[in-house]
Amino acid sequence: MSRDAERRAALGAPSPHFTAQVERIRRAAALGPILDLACGHGRHAVPAADLGLPVVALDRDREALATLTQVVPTRGGRLLPVAADLEGRGAPPLRPGGFGAVLVFRYLHRPLFPAIEALLAPGGLLLYETFTLDQRALGWGPGRDAFLLGPGELARAFPGLEILDYTEGPTAEARPAHTARLLARRPASR
Numbered sequence: 001m002s003r004d005a006e007r008r009a010a011l012g013a014p015s016p017h018f019t020a021q022v023e024r025i026r027r028a029a030a031l032g033p034i035l036d037l038a039c040g041h042g043r044h045a046v047p048a049a050d051l052g053l054p055v056v057a058l059d060r061d062r063e064a065l066a067t068l069t070q071v072v073p074t075r076g077g078r079l080l081p082v083a084a085d086l087e088g089r090g091a092p093p094l095r096p097g098g099f100g101a102v103l104v105f106r107y108l109h110r111p112l113f114p115a116i117e118a119l120l121a122p123g124g125l126l127l128y129e130t131f132t133l134d135q136r137a138l139g140w141g142p143g144r145d146a147f148l149l150g151p152g153e154l155a156r157a158f159p160g161l162e163i164l165d166y167t168e169g170p171t172a173e174a175r176p177a178h179t180a181r182l183l184a185r186r187p188a189s190r
């Protein structure tokens with residue numbers, strides 16, 4: 001197996017919340033690059049780049065980013081790794097208003113919510129999915145309140161965005177998780 005194929009096999013399946021929005025993500029790229037925040041090994045950054053899109057993939061884990069950069073996206077897509085700590089001082093090293101879509105999966109740091117909203121270009125999309133408090137009952141994944149959303153919390157987290165879809169509950173995955181799933185858009189003009 002080639003190194004590229006090995007890396008892809010290790011990524012794991014993207015979330016159904018991502019795959020359901022592939023066409024919207026493709027269209028949103030006309031507004032700016034795609035940003036995958038806390039991308040890990042690229043479970044969503046890689047399939048987004050495979051759409052032929054430029055994808056900024058940010059994580060503090062340099063080893064994960066090194067793995068990700070060994071994948072060669074299809075259709076001329078590009079993966080642009082950024083190593084940064086999202087919980088350090090100051091805003092993330094990213095251009096506000098510059099991204100066509102921001103993806104956040106299985107990562108929660110509540111103080112970042114305003115900065116995430118500000119990263120979107122007018123008309124840009126936010127796809128956010130992470131664990132809710134119900135995840136604890138499953139006995140795997142994060143256990144601390146800091147990493148688990150309360151009921152309806154994600155729907156209230158981005159007051160400047162228009163909510164296009166919001167759901168909570170078990171996921172339709174091989175290993176179901178309890179998550180909240182938000183699809184929201186920054187208004188084209190304020």
Ligand SMILES: C[S@@+](CC[C@H](N)C(=O)[O-])C[C@H]1O[C@@H](n2cnc3c(N)ncnc32)[C@H](O)[C@@H]1O
Pocket residue numbers: 037038039040041042043044058059060061064084085086087088104105106107
């Ligand atoms: C559970 S993984 C999710 C990875 C990917 N989004 C996915 O859905 O497969 C959480 C990721 O958040 C990253 N992370 C945690 N704290 C971070 C921080 N302060 N700054 C940047 N990345 C962080 C970790 O390195 C890890 O890759």
